[in-house]
Amino acid sequence: MSSSHHATKLRVVLADDHAVLRRGLASLLAQHDDLVVVGEAADAETAVARHAELTPDILLIDLRMRGSIAAIERIRVDRADARILALASVEDADGIERALAAGALGCVWIDASVDAIAAAIRNACTGRAVSAVSREQVAHVQLTKRELALLRVLADGALLADLPDQTEVAAALFAKLGVATTADAIAAGVRRGLVRSR
Numbered sequence: 001m002s003s004s005h006h007a008t009k010l011r012v013v014l015a016d017d018h019a020v021l022r023r024g025l026a027s028l029l030a031q032h033d034d035l036v037v038v039g040e041a042a043d044a045e046t047a048v049a050r051h052a053e054l055t056p057d058i059l060l061i062d063l064r065m066r067g068s069i070a071a072i073e074r075i076r077v078d079r080a081d082a083r084i085l086a087l088a089s090v091e092d093a094d095g096i097e098r099a100l101a102a103g104a105l106g107c108v109w110i111d112a113s114v115d116a117i118a119a120a121i122r123n124a125c126t127g128r129a130v131s132a133v134s135r136e137q138v139a140h141v142q143l144t145k146r147e148l149a150l151l152r153v154l155a156d157g158a159l160l161a162d163l164p165d166q167t168e169v170a171a172a173l174f175a176k177l178g179v180a181t182t183a184d185a186i187a188a189g190v191r192r193g194l195v196r197s198r
Helices: 019-029 044-054 068-078 093-102 114-125 135-139 145-155 164-177 182-191
Strands: 010-015 035-041 058-062 084-088 106-109
Touching: 010 019, 010 044, 010 114, 019 035, 019 114, 035 044, 044 058, 044 068, 058 068, 058 114, 068 084, 068 093, 084 093, 084 114, 093 106, 106 114, 145 164, 145 182, 164 182
Parallel strands: 010 035, 010 058, 058 084, 084 106
Antiparallel strands: none
16 A cells, blocks of 8 residues: 655554464554554563664554553553554453553554554554544443353364354344354454453
8 A cells, every 4th residue: 555645664563462363463564655664562561672772653552462552551651752552353352441541542443444543653653633432332242250261161162053042242242242153153253352252
């Protein structure tokens, strides 16, 4: 994607403990010629160190990674003008609010298109508004503990037919995800960051 009006590339550091997601996102962002991934981190400590070492234009950090909120706080203390975007899933309602309070400029869905993520990066780096994900936006797909537990069991290979006591929970889960089959529920869960692909 050409962006000739950008004199220099925006330098991005990606922090995510899921290597496949991190590398995949780095590869996709590389298709935007005004963005360059200059560093990656697989944990919160490394994210803080990479940010200090590389001083990127922006840090993109997955809220599902342990220590992500603390990392945002530490980076903002060390560098008040640091630009940070959090990658969030529908499971992260509390984390979203904490990330914004810690100093993140905004949150973008983990399953958003790469174009949407790239646009959020550009907006954050140029001082334009970044659409933050709010609690209200995730409420309609917020799963109960039982629904989430069932989704994870199914994602691990269990068959719904072998779980007759979970029929009502499954019905509620499928309705919230807007699906009709176990396979579609698992796929929707992966897209939304509720479960990880095996």
